[in-house]
Amino acid sequence: MTLSKNRIKYIHSLELKKKRRDDQVFVAEGPKLAGELLGRFPCRFLAATHEWLQAFPNAKADEVVEVTDEELSKAGFLKTPQQVLAIFQQPEYEMDADVAQASLCLALDDVQDPGNLGTIIRLADWFGIEHVFCSLHTADIYNPKAVQASMGAIARVKVHYTSLFQVLSSLSGCPVYGTFLDGKNIYQESLSSHGLIVMGNEGNGISRDIAGLIGKRLYIPHYPEGRQTSESLNVAIATAITCAEFRRQMMANDGRLK
Amino acid sequence: MTLSKNRIKYIHSLELKKKRRDDQVFVAEGPKLAGELLGRFPCRFLAATHEWLQAFPNAKADEVVEVTDEELSKAGFLKTPQQVLAIFQQPEYEMDADVAQASLCLALDDVQDPGNLGTIIRLADWFGIEHVFCSLHTADIYNPKAVQASMGAIARVKVHYTSLFQVLSSLSGCPVYGTFLDGKNIYQESLSSHGLIVMGNEGNGISRDIAGLIGKRLYIPHYPEGRQTSESLNVAIATAITCAEFRRQMMANDGRLK
Known part of the structure; x- marks a missing residue:
């Protein structure tokens, strides 16, 4: 046949x-x-x-x-x-924004490139992030390029498409982080073991509506400070460095780093 | 016209x-x-x-x-x-492997995807890494996709194509790092402010010849430890997390983090 x-x-x-x-x-x-x-x-x-x-x-x-x-x-x-x-x-997942009260979650505000999206899902899996909330204009995780870049992580990470504005508005007392070029040095902030990390669109970053709901503005410092450099990092790269630092601090707080 | x-x-x-x-x-x-x-x-x-x-x-x-x-x-x-x-x-750069004795440099061992390569050059720029040594089978930085992903960083980062084996063999007393799935937790290692970080091919990692010349084997821990997860990280993602940790430790050692 x-x-x-x-x-x-x-x-x-x-x-x-x-x-x-x-x-x-x-x-x-x-x-x-x-x-x-x-x-x-x-x-x-x-x-x-x-x-x-x-x-x-x-x-x-x-x-x-x-x-x-x-x-x-x-x-x-x-x-x-x-x-x-x-x-x-396609799997069907029940969505409950309250998972961000108990564990670290990601939210993607209009990430456009399927390759970036798949790469983010792959690294979310690496860092034990089980839920990723995507705005309705974020690329489709079932796009063949996104599936390919995720390298199987979609078997473990649950991707939810929803209104980020509603998700962020519904959370109370839960830390909401985002990366901004004028945010605070991520290495000088005490990062939580639960909450939501919001990452923005490739060209425009986090949209204004969503930015207004972000309580903790972070910045990945470039090196050396003050030097002229690329304007920004690729969104998957910024997500990776941010998630890695959250997990490093958790390991340090748990006494698992000497 | x-x-x-x-x-x-x-x-x-x-x-x-x-x-x-x-x-x-x-x-x-x-x-x-x-x-x-x-x-x-x-x-x-x-x-x-x-x-x-x-x-x-x-x-x-x-x-x-x-x-x-x-x-x-x-x-x-x-x-x-x-x-x-x-x-x-195309610019012509003089190559001198000794720059790794004085500053942090990257070496890419057969990175194949032009998008990954361009993304790595962009993040090298962010972290003030001026020299990237590429094996002769690494993707061409002047591939249109690589140029696009580099977002202008090729104006500041010098990309050299060369035999990595020769470069690594010629260095003496200079720390050479690489990431391996059986390496040591990067957060428990004291990282140098100079030397070479070697990153491997997307499918096969660092080749055996080159691995033999790497003195310091690092590992980016996934979270939580022991959990089943994706087998590996995308090479640009792993490069980013590694470079970020080198720079974080430099900032901490310089007293620039509280």
Whole structure:
């Protein structure tokens, strides 16, 4: 059995957010990524090479098709064929902003680039951040590029699309952080073990409405101070440095650093 | 005057490394990026809209052509037209590995993705790292995607292509760091204000030959310890967290953090 033209057309149509949302599915490619997601999300369709299917005879999907590398490269979004392509059902998560009262969460205010978004989800996973709240104009985590950059972290990190304004307005007594070019040196602030870290859009940073709801304005100092440098950091990079510092302080407070 | 077909063809040909190297040039697009590089590197050719040329009447280039947004989008590599596209001469830097004896430098061992490379150069600039040594198989910093992701940082950070093995072998008494999944917790190490930080390839990390020359193996701890998580961090993310921690310790040692 091979991949029909209609099937290839359908897979390509899933590059569009509307189609993915209508069908509540997304595409993942490659043995590492698809392998990690199999068993975590219901798999609607699986196309794989003979070798891959021999190596993973227990892979479960509503439909399994054996294909050649050549067919896979026609169907998929990646430049080089990757042995396996799977269509998964999107998970449905219940959203409760109160998780930020008990644990550290991220909020993304219109992050536009799917690669940046996927990279942020991957690093959130690394730092044990389980919930990421995305504004409605943030890139779609089920965009093939975002799925690819997340490297399987979407199996563990829950991404919620919502009005950030409502989420931030609903929180009371919960610390809300954001990074700003005129914020306070992050290394001189005492950072909480719970709350929300807001990161902004690539070009414009955090929007004015949201900025008004942020109580703790942080800044990642460049080096040496006063030197002329790049105006800003990439949003995924800034998120990483910020999350790492929150976790470093938690480890230090817990006595886990000498 | 408009953009000739031959000119557009020539610009497109600069997507190829061989052509860029033969002609010793690279392309930069957009008012922010091209604007920052003008005056830093000799500009061989400049195509810009009427509005941009009116706003920057002193922009100097061997040849200047006024174009429409439509023409620019045909010529350039970006999806949306960006007012200005420039062809610059590649800078020539003298290389001296001994700079790592006096300042903090980066070394990239086969980083493949041009976006990751550009992002690393941008964050190197943020952290005042002036020299980046790249293995000969590292992506080309003059790839249009790398130039774009660097956001003008190539005006300040010097990127050298060389044999990392030779560079590392030639250093004596200079600390050489690398990140490894079995390294020591970076937050428990006393980090130097000079030396070399080596970062590895996206899929394979640091190669065996190079790893043998690394004296200080570091690890960015995930959180909480022992939890199942993503296997690794994106290379630009790991570089950022590592460089930030070096600089945080320098600021703390200099008494600049309370």
